[in-house]
Amino acid sequence: MSKIVAAEMLKPGEIVLKDFSIPQIEDDAILMKVAAVGICGSDKHMFTGKMNVTWPLIPGHELSGIVEKIGKNANNTMKIVGGNLKEGDAITVTPGSQSCSKCWYCVHVPHRPQLCPNRTVFGFRTSKDFPHLFGAFSEYMYLPGNSFVLKLPEGLSLQRATLCEPLSVAQRAISRGLSPGIPNAGEGIGIGVRCLVMGVGPIGLLVVATLRSMGVGEIIVVDASKERLDFSKKFGATQLIDISEVGVEDRKDKILSLTDNVGPDVVIECAGAPSAFSEGLDLVRRGGKLIEVGHYGDPGSVDIRPHQVCNKDVDILGSWAYPQVQFEPAIEMLLRTDLPIDDIFTHKMSLENIQQGIEITGTSECLKVIVSP
Ligand SMILES: [Zn+2]
């Protein structure tokens, strides 16, 4: 190898393959050969100019790889799950770097490290920073000493391991709805409860898969894509409602009829549409929980009736990313699930076709594009 090829996004709508020189690694860093990377909806949002980032950058944050070179201090400075690393190990790395441990959030709420504003994030960090290789749409990535790395267990494919990231988003959202210490007596997500999942793109699908794995009961899903609804059955959905065919009042009737006329115990909003949030609030049963994980972008506002929040005695819970260690239960589930999880990879691409991969992401025939650089 004399050069490293990476796909650099220069501005919205423009992504080009470019040669980068092979970096000397610092003593605390790792040079990782990228094995596989999934294309995320946020990569598409970036490409279409709906995300506030510093250009240019190399996208790609749902990834797995092989340790190519490791600095002699990396095992001391990095946070690592699974024991010390050596060259040749299969790994994944969380997009967010370690939190700074000094800011207000790190001092006061260290169990929510994703709130630290001083982290850098692979796939979103500008490639102006030296040595540039901070995204996985690339043959190699440079992992600085403050990275959070997980060794992949035997039996987990490098392709499937790329799902650690979106699955962590899904699992963190679900964990917000657990009621630790309270036995399953009508509180939160648990065995046999009835859930409504609004929107079954990749995150919604992985929410469905996790709920199914946890033993919840009825999983009602709503979406505007027939293909996605049909697919969600594979991951454990029990009732499908196509919102392009069933109007708001009719779907409310249908959902009430499936839930003893009270509404779902838990509603998880994964669509990222403001109207879905207010509809979810209208549907969730009294004493239930409404979890919001769809709005990573900000598409605007919606009217809600605060009386419903009060009268329903409802818990509304936001979920932003995840603590990095969420990757560990994600790996466990990916390793052990009996669900046909790899079927989510509907398209495979090479780095040369990355633009095409970004363009089809989010369309109804595409669930997840996987790229092998
Ligand atoms: Zn993502």
Ligand SMILES: [Zn+2]
């Ligand atoms: Zn901090």
